[in-house]
Amino acid sequence: MFHRLGPAVLAVLALAACGAPAAPAPAAAAVTVENCGRQVTLDAPPERVMVIGGEAGTLVAAAGGADRITTFAPLRGEPLGAAEAELAARPQAPIGTATDISREFVLGQTPDLVVTFGLEGTSPEELAELGIPTLIVAGYCGGFGAGQSQRSGSALEEVATDVEMIGTALGTSGVADAVADDLRARVEAVRSAAAPDGRSAVALFVSGPDSALGAYGNLGMVHEQLELVGLGNVFGAEAERYFEPSVEALIGTAPDVVLALHEPGDTTEQEVRESVLSRPELAGLPAVVNRDVLVLDFFRSGHGTLAVDGLEELTAQLATLP
Missing domain, CATH: 3.40.50.1980 (Nitrogenase molybdenum iron protein domain)
Known part of the structure; x- marks a missing residue:
């Protein structure tokens, strides 16, 4: 027997046929990481990452974040090892010395995250006030000058934990954690053989x-x-x-x-x-x-x-x- 469908039911079927409006995607949860004794919060996964220094570049690449780099500023001539090809493909802004890292230099790149071996002419706190979180390579928490007087624990372990920390910040922990474990295994192989x-x-x-x-x-x-x-x-x-x-x-x-x-x-x-x-x-x-x-x-x-x-x-x- 044929049944007549009511207007409300017909409207639902019409929407289904045309494709109902998609539900809004849930907002990404904020992520907080610890870096150089600071709590750094990122409200969303960063998409415009500025990386200063080759050491920072190798860490970001190892964490699976090379494709997020919109400005890469290595020291001129700095070797990059296995990450060289990947980092060379990113927009370049080489620097001569640390003094080239001015506040204006950073702001001019409009990043939503800075990963660096240090800052000159500005500070993580000043950039945070402008809405730009900053992550410092752990080996330079006490400063990047020759007279650094701060270190805790193993410097090589800090390399692995930096990769993990950056992976958490970028939302790429699946890649980062595996690479960090591999770095630790390579260090342990040397330790065991020596x-x-x-x-x-x-x-x-x-x-x-x-x-x-x-x-x-x-x-x-x-x-x-x-x-x-x-x-x-x-x-x-x-x-x-x-x-x-x-x-x-x-x-x-x-x-x-x-x-x-x-x-x-x-x-x-x-x-x-x-x-x-x-x-x-x-x-x-x-x-x-x-x-x-x-x-x-x-x-x-x-x-x-x-x-x-x-x-x-x-x-x-x-x-x-x-």
């Missing part, structure tokens, strides 16, 4: 044959890298990231191994090694006498994912020494 053999080492920054020699204390990433491969840092009691010891102090430590850090754009590995071996003031060091000099790209002792690459490279080089 055997302390009583040798001591000094880490020196070498920029040229006549440059001043800076050394690294226990606040630098390289201090932990040396420890993990089984070498004792002769300046491990110094609560400094970087300082310039006197020649007398350096000679007095009598290191068995010299680890020479350099910036690739300034000089080559061979030039760095020869610079250390030919310096008359270092002639009496056991490491120089025995030619036990290792060379590492300075950026592989920073606070991004390249630090794990540097740890593995240091392990491989150390295996070539007698």
Whole structure:
């Protein structure tokens, strides 16, 4: 039997045929992460991320957020390791030094999140007042200058936790957490294979044959890298990231191994090694006498994912020494 449908029912059927209006999507929940002792809240997943410095870039890429980067401002010539191709595809705004990071520079990019190794001419608090949350690379919570005097726990663990923290902020934890676990596994593999053999080492920054020699204390990433491969840092009691010891102090430590850090754009590995071996003031060091000099790209002792690459490279080089 045929039944006549009422007007209300016909209206419902017509809406169904045409496609009923979609229900509004629920608003994204705010996310709060802890960064450098601050609680940083993001009201929604950021879509315009400004990244300052290659270390920050490697962390964001590792967290699965490279496609959110609308401005990438690395130091000119800064290596990026496995993230190089991904980061090179993002809009670039290279900087020469930290002093290029002005308030105007940041505001001009209209970001909804800044991830950086530090700020110059502004502060996270000032940017927060303007509606721009900021995340600082954990290794630079105390500042990015040579005189940083703040660190807690493992610097390499901070790299992994930074990846996780950025993943939480971006809503990409599925990717970030897996990468963080892989970084930890690589560090643990080095730790498990290393055997302390009583040798001591000094880490020196070498920029040229006549440059001043800076050394690294226990606040630098390289201090932990040396420890993990089984070498004792002769300046491990110094609560400094970087300082310039006197020649007398350096000679007095009598290191068995010299680890020479350099910036690739300034000089080559061979030039760095020869610079250390030919310096008359270092002639009496056991490491120089025995030619036990290792060379590492300075950026592989920073606070991004390249630090794990540097740890593995240091392990491989150390295996070539007698």
